[in-house]
Amino acid sequence: MFNRRTVLAGGASLAFTLSACGKGSAGGSEDSAKGGTVGIAMPTRSSERWLTDGKSIVEGLKARGYKTKLVYGDDDPKAQVSQVGKLVQQGVDALIIAAIDNKSLNGVLQQAADADIPVISYDRLILGTKNVDYYVSFDNEMVGLIQASYIIKKLGLEDGKGPFNIELFAGSPDDNNTKYFFDGSMTHLQPFLDSRQLVVRSGETELKQITTPRWDGPTAQKRMSSVLTKWYRSERVDAVLSPYDGISRGVLSALKSAGYGSDIKPLPVITGQDAELASVKSIIAGQQSQTVYKDVRLLADAAITMVDDILKDRAPWVDDSTGYKNGVKAVPAVLLQPTSVDKTNYDTLVEDGYFTADELK
Numbered sequence: 001m002f003n004r005r006t007v008l009a010g011g012a013s014l015a016f017t018l019s020a021c022g023k024g025s026a027g028g029s030e031d032s033a034k035g036g037t038v039g040i041a042m043p044t045r046s047s048e049r050w051l052t053d054g055k056s057i058v059e060g061l062k063a064r065g066y067k068t069k070l071v072y073g074d075d076d077p078k079a080q081v082s083q084v085g086k087l088v089q090q091g092v093d094a095l096i097i098a099a100i101d102n103k104s105l106n107g108v109l110q111q112a113a114d115a116d117i118p119v120i121s122y123d124r125l126i127l128g129t130k131n132v133d134y135y136v137s138f139d140n141e142m143v144g145l146i147q148a149s150y151i152i153k154k155l156g157l158e159d160g161k162g163p164f165n166i167e168l169f170a171g172s173p174d175d176n177n178t179k180y181f182f183d184g185s186m187t188h189l190q191p192f193l194d195s196r197q198l199v200v201r202s203g204e205t206e207l208k209q210i211t212t213p214r215w216d217g218p219t220a221q222k223r224m225s226s227v228l229t230k231w232y233r234s235e236r237v238d239a240v241l242s243p244y245d246g247i248s249r250g251v252l253s254a255l256k257s258a259g260y261g262s263d264i265k266p267l268p269v270i271t272g273q274d275a276e277l278a279s280v281k282s283i284i285a286g287q288q289s290q291t292v293y294k295d296v297r298l299l300a301d302a303a304i305t306m307v308d309d310i311l312k313d314r315a316p317w318v319d320d321s322t323g324y325k326n327g328v329k330a331v332p333a334v335l336l337q338p339t340s341v342d343k344t345n346y347d348t349l350v351e352d353g354y355f356t357a358d359e360l361k
């Protein structure tokens, strides 16, 4: 049985033994001999990255002898709660969950805890419950920092250039990552807002004014269009902070409809995240400026290794056991490093096998 109280997880050196008699442990049942079954709940099929995450987790677990049950919540928090409930009822040995709404899973995670099913919060931290055992993600604040640094460099802000007009976009309000991305960016942009080298003409600088429910591109497009109509009749926007490629593409559509993308009205510097194929192509075509590349195959690997360790009574490696607080506890976390990709270095994606050269044509 997975025994929550034995999860100390203070670092790689902390060896401990989980109680060795139950599900998934080397206890001799047919299920455990095969490694057991892992339930995987992903948020949506509408974004390419989550398809890669799901596929990579399934393939990696199968390679280690596990069975898998993969479900997608189609961006509906209630649907995800019921999917996770079903996985618990089916008696999975562990759960890997990328939450749609960071708080809606608390009830169903109590059921998981009652059934001694370990839970890994995948990419997005689940808040407000003690029943989340580990967290695997990228350094989310670093993502925001990379996006802000790109804008700072491209506009020459450190050389004193400006003033420039910028508009800010953030992710879904119910995703814990949204705040990390935004804070990571704003720590670096704020000094230039204070010095008026950067001006937000819409005045919308508070997180609650700029979030994009469900990270939805068309929603971002709508907001960008209305900001352009209201505030940029005679002015030009020089940069857009966008936290995610889907939002960047929505913003780009609004900009193009407003006549941006010509010599006299060039597109602004526009950031992104996830290195989605459509956005990488847009970068190559000189439209979106940048994206943050997170190799989610490595994230999948991290989650798989963690599950395998837990179910085989080994102490999972963690990088950070204090920093990721979910309101009830600090969740031991493994954090991978994101990197910036733009027109100058998108080859990395091919070298890593993230895309083939043909796919990028």
Ligand code: GAL
Binding pocket: 047, 049, 123, 124, 171, 175, 177, 215, 244, 273, 274, 294
């Ligand atoms: C976040 C994730 C981003 C992006 C976004 C929209 O939680 O960290 O990489 O995928 O969701 O799907």
